[in-house]
Amino acid sequence: MSSPIRVGIIGGAGYTGGELIRVLLRHPGVTLAGIHSRSNAGQPLYKVHTDLLGDTDLTFTDTLPTDVDVMFLCMGHGESRKFLEATHPSPSVRIIDLSQDFRLDENGKRPQLNGAPIVYGLPEWNRDDIKKAMHVANPGCFATAIQLGLLPLAKEGWLAEAYTTGITGSTGAGQSLQPTTHFTWRADNISAYKTLTHQHLKEVRQTLKALNPLVDPPVHFVPWRGNFTRGIFVSSTVTCAAPLKDIQELYRRYYQGHPFTHLSSEPIDLKQIVQTNKCVLQLEQAGDKLVVHSAIDNLLKGAVGQAVQNMNLMFALDEKAGLDLKAGSF
């Protein structure tokens, strides 16, 4: 067995930082070399992530991890770019960025770091590029759920336009205290936000256009806030008159060999995949309208799990290493 990958985490005190620690502590091919958090430097990890009590005595640091093979950036949007500009990490350190800072092409090409492109990291779309990537921009949570629902259609040229509604858990809004994450307000409540303007639409459309440049299919997306903590459920309605079994066959073929994304022949539900890195999909049709349902855990397949999946691919590990997680199930 080769020596473990040395990992640094920048922004280890937030939700994604914490979840990444949880996953990597149990990853067979990884050593946690440094977990950076300015505000918690010197504290044991379990003072912030209390579930880690008994799991580790590691502490947060305020010095940047050195001598690492890869750094995960788990900071707020806009912070990753500033961090990289300020710290100039060595060209030999791979970067996996969980923010939205580098997801979009700039002037028609991928953003660069130390001369290497920062590859968009959706393995079901561009696994071979990721395997060769030095750096990865990890997709957004809604973007992941929507794209996994539409990729096979788009690739086949069967996608003209999508009407999409999605619902997300409160962890998607992060750790900061806001009126819309106050328990009293959010419990038993549903609301819409960023109607038709959610920032993840840009990365979704970038991928769909790359697959289908002539059509450039618009996605009309209504995001909802849900009264639960984890998970994303998305339903996209499209026009597609092909026989349902042909479409199902298309999806099965597309996702064959992808270990985390599964077409279900039965109705799906959110808790089927919460606490896992899976995406489940279901197709339903009436007349020429097709509905694609997709469900992911926003913190795992929608963030940390996919980031580790990308790391596994970049370092030629088993794609599932450290990610065969027990579902929460109830």
Added chain:
Amino acid sequence: MSSPIRVGIIGGAGYTGGELIRVLLRHPGVTLAGIHSRSNAGQPLYKVHTDLLGDTDLTFTDTLPTDVDVMFLCMGHGESRKFLEATHPSPSVRIIDLSQDFRLDENGKRPQLNGAPIVYGLPEWNRDDIKKAMHVANPGCFATAIQLGLLPLAKEGWLAEAYTTGITGSTGAGQSLQPTTHFTWRADNISAYKTLTHQHLKEVRQTLKALNPLVDPPVHFVPWRGNFTRGIFVSSTVTCAAPLKDIQELYRRYYQGHPFTHLSSEPIDLKQIVQTNKCVLQLEQAGDKLVVHSAIDNLLKGAVGQAVQNMNLMFALDEKAGLDLKAGSF
């Protein structure tokens, strides 16, 4: 003050029956003359609806209420028709049916009872007809939320097609124990059901077509089960390039004089209206796409509240009598 309306309830032990009792016990113009429940005959109401402890000593009966002015039918779908055929209520007794049995026209005209039409009871659509009605078929819960969102557009001829997603609380599924109403399954879970085929679409399209016979606008509807007990939140995406302020003005004008339906200039949320008979609406636009959000309490404006509103209209009472309910708010 005139003498109180004498009310009978058939099917008083279910969710809608119980909620109707709660509302009518506090209604200033009503006497509860008989509450029928075969399975609970002789029991005090509070043995079934435990919140009524201390409110009333009334009991369930297994004889049909006689000498009543109006009967509310709170039975399962299909049961109302059977009940009326088996019991032949006197022509002088008005019927307000909460099932779906008489919502749809039959052979192009309203279903009849004792020679009088059973009027579809959506006051924001046909209040004048309801005022003159002998009998009313109370709309479905999703149907109410969707129609209140689309009526002004349809009336103006601005509605060609709608892509609609809605989410409903567990009370919509009734009192019977089912796998999808098991707490362990439903807590923190989201799922779709009756995709594109929900039975309420028929009454929605019947209304939309009546307003706009040439277009007969299709509604592509994806219903979701939510992890809460009460309420419906619906977002409909349509193509409408009119300036947003003109559309808002259209909605304000349409609902002027309707005491329960309000266009909000601020973001809306489900708990704003839960435990009330209100519907709140919000409009958002991007390019030529318009999204209409609407929220109701499925048991009140979506069932019992609207039924009492219809009763108030039929008996020339204040439309709001007994329905000025304190919001649950949290």
Added chain:
Amino acid sequence: MSSPIRVGIIGGAGYTGGELIRVLLRHPGVTLAGIHSRSNAGQPLYKVHTDLLGDTDLTFTDTLPTDVDVMFLCMGHGESRKFLEATHPSPSVRIIDLSQDFRLDENGKRPQLNGAPIVYGLPEWNRDDIKKAMHVANPGCFATAIQLGLLPLAKEGWLAEAYTTGITGSTGAGQSLQPTTHFTWRADNISAYKTLTHQHLKEVRQTLKALNPLVDPPVHFVPWRGNFTRGIFVSSTVTCAAPLKDIQELYRRYYQGHPFTHLSSEPIDLKQIVQTNKCVLQLEQAGDKLVVHSAIDNLLKGAVGQAVQNMNLMFALDEKAGLDLKAGSF
């Protein structure tokens, strides 16, 4: 009918302020003469309490309501005392204070305002005093639930000591954003706080000692935070070897004539009373141990509802006026 009571509310933007507005808007004997909120002055009430959209066009003011018969103080603990010292309300204005500032005797007697005692306002304990009171200190929410469970035992001299656990909804923690009211943390979570030291114990013991000065029964109280927004459920275990039916008879006799507190012969649950001003009690016994369960809505019987009940008593209105609220039920 006499002219309506003119009411002022100080601190109208918080949870209790909002709930009080909701109740009083529907109270038949009251006019809302002024609702004070420094931070929201000039705003319509519905901008803060969004459920009031369509109910009222009243606005918040930053001048103190004048020409009122009664003022409700809905401010944070410590703020009521400061407010009264700074503003010197006219001796003719009655004060109902929802904070904890005046609940405890000072130097063995009730705190005074303008020469009149501020009476502790628990109607099931001292209704006659409240009827004659100029001012009232409204009890704490946990204090109400615990006292209503123990009063009959204490009065009878059957209470030596109580082991009590209670659970409260998030509204008990108020509107401010705190880590323990973050949705992501609180959803599906249970935790203890202020173990054995909760501030409400002082008012509980003050009442119990007044009933039973020789015993001065201790109450060992473990409060829990619950993952719901409204309600308090309390179980107190005491030693009491009297036959259960004698104890039940004692409770029935004690609460006879009190319209909101009911002994149930069936198992009780929290949602039986949420959204109402009721308290339900249940007694269970094994050997010489007796358990008293009690449930209230912390915002109503535990705060605003009881405050209005006290107002009704002080102004010789029907004790239930404005408080016959439909249960939330689901």
Added chain:
Amino acid sequence: MSSPIRVGIIGGAGYTGGELIRVLLRHPGVTLAGIHSRSNAGQPLYKVHTDLLGDTDLTFTDTLPTDVDVMFLCMGHGESRKFLEATHPSPSVRIIDLSQDFRLDENGKRPQLNGAPIVYGLPEWNRDDIKKAMHVANPGCFATAIQLGLLPLAKEGWLAEAYTTGITGSTGAGQSLQPTTHFTWRADNISAYKTLTHQHLKEVRQTLKALNPLVDPPVHFVPWRGNFTRGIFVSSTVTCAAPLKDIQELYRRYYQGHPFTHLSSEPIDLKQIVQTNKCVLQLEQAGDKLVVHSAIDNLLKGAVGQAVQNMNLMFALDEKAGLDLKAGSF
């Protein structure tokens, strides 16, 4: 590495059966040799436990697993005894029973199977016995949480009597549809059940008496139903005037070397341990009253996880094998 343990599961379609499959599929030292479910024979596991889609193609069988090293019995209470009497498993097959059928001594000694005692399986109490056991009776979920909270006190002779309240998630009530597991009823609700008479008290007192035969400390236990799916939180109030730091030292010493049970110096909460096999404890003291809080996941440390922990001990594997589970955390 030695060859994997061959495991059979009887009753694989219920909650504990499903959770056991999830854990054992990821256990490094185990092969699932047969999963019995009469009602689902021939079905793939993922038809019942839908989260297993993509994890395994195993199917349920209706023949008993043969050629196994150990069988887990995941059936209803009373069914394990019947099953063993009817099927006479080979003396070489170890049995780990998750029901309550064999937890209590019979006539002062452990129940027997094929001439070997069925050892009560609480590793923090009798790990050495479990290591040598042929068969194990797995403790109840509440019994585990209560005992782990009281064992150090009892062993030290510092426990005279305990007043205990506990709250449990809905999975504790199993998969069958009941009024108290209906989502509409249970959401946001709290209620008590089996007050002072819960069946787990017997095994708790059996252990406490064994530690402290002269005292035989009574436990007055009030169990509550919580509005969440997983987890148990328990607070026990006892009289103990020893200095808090001595008591903390006692607990730390007692649990040293036990990998799953941890005394926390910070406040604990339920979600800290949900989805893990851990128990966290916290001690608080006021005067001579001591409160011990304990939290476990009822399906893991309270059932399946502890059963696997017992298996690991019986087969001389690492006690934590397969049980280093990522916390659910949110």
